[in-house]
């Protein structure tokens with residue numbers, strides 16, 4: 001192991017994210033995104049973590065170099081602590097670009113680090129490419145999500161956040177091929193935010209769910225318990241369209257789509273959702289889509305494997321009974 005040299009580098013830096021003692025899968029997605037930009041040997045990863053994490057996994061998943069900053073304080077999502085260390089590392093290694101997951105914590109770190117470094121920040125990228133002039137193009141939706149813009153940043157430091165579940169995880173396959181570089185940890189002056197408790201590991205992110213049951217503006221507040229029962233019967237989580245969030249039926253964390261979350265479940269059940277392009281873009285990675293809509297002409301049916309034309313209130317109860325019975329007998333596993 002060695003310390004960073006401080007030379008100006010041309011490396012691509014992916015910031016790994018860890019939660020509750022485990023490396024989050026967005027880290028492996030960022031490595032996959034970074035690999036499309038990096039020449040051989042030029043893909044680095046930074047891990048800010050408490051002791052005991054399987055850091056080698058990032059090497060196995062494609063990092064040529066792992067900058068490892070190890071300290072117990074990284075167990076908590078202390079933004080000031082993470083930002084100070086990321087900024088110090090970036091000043092030292094001067095990567096071509098730093099990729100950060102567009103998770104809630106990642107977004108906070110990206111904006112804080114960009115402000116401290118005077119970096120150009122492109123948020124919510126759905127793609128990264130090398131342009132004709134060799135510069136990095138950051139692809140993200142623009143103009144009300146109607147077009148994909150290719151953004152080139154000219155500032156000395158560049159940061160891009162990459163949407164969760166946009167890239168496949170980088171697979172394993174690089175036993176012992178990278179190096180681990182231990183980086184000393186810095187401690188920021190006491191910040192303006194004080195953490196009063198540790199967050200809980202409970203509450204599943206809809207992006208991680210295998211089964212998603214989503215409700216749209218075709219539903220009313222009184223239908224949400226039925227939607228939740230359908231999700232329980234299927235062993236899934238509840239999500240929704242932007243309209244359902246705007247109507248106050250579901251929380252913002254449940255929104256699927258361009259301006260919400262991207263999901264990649266095995267099964268996506270869309271109830272009372274019309275199938276607008278901005279919604280489809282968040283769920284088009286689902287393996288199977290089942291739609292329930294009372295309008296036979298609804299666009300969602302053109303993007304579904306199974307369609308049920310009918311009123312959600314009539315269709316959901318027999319579905320719940322059927323799936324609950326299948327789960328009891330083990331037939332639905």
Ligand SMILES: Cc1cc2nc3c(=O)[nH]c(=O)nc-3n(C[C@H](O)[C@H](O)[C@H](O)COP(=O)(O)OP(=O)(O)OC[C@H]3O[C@@H](n4cnc5c(N)ncnc54)[C@H](O)[C@@H]3O)c2cc1C
Nearest residue numbers: 216217218241242243257258259260272273274279294312
């Ligand atoms: C910049 C921008 C970003 C956006 N981002 C997102 C995003 O991230 N996610 C997103 O979802 N949208 C997004 N939108 C909004 C998007 O364009 C649509 O307006 C939205 O997806 C529509 O939501 P919906 O399908 O729930 O509602 P509607 O389009 O109103 O559809 C309701 C559907 O319910 C059906 N229905 C009605 N009653 C029943 C019933 N009792 N039983 C069964 N079916 C019934 C109707 O036939 C209809 O098809 C965005 C828009 C913009 C401009």
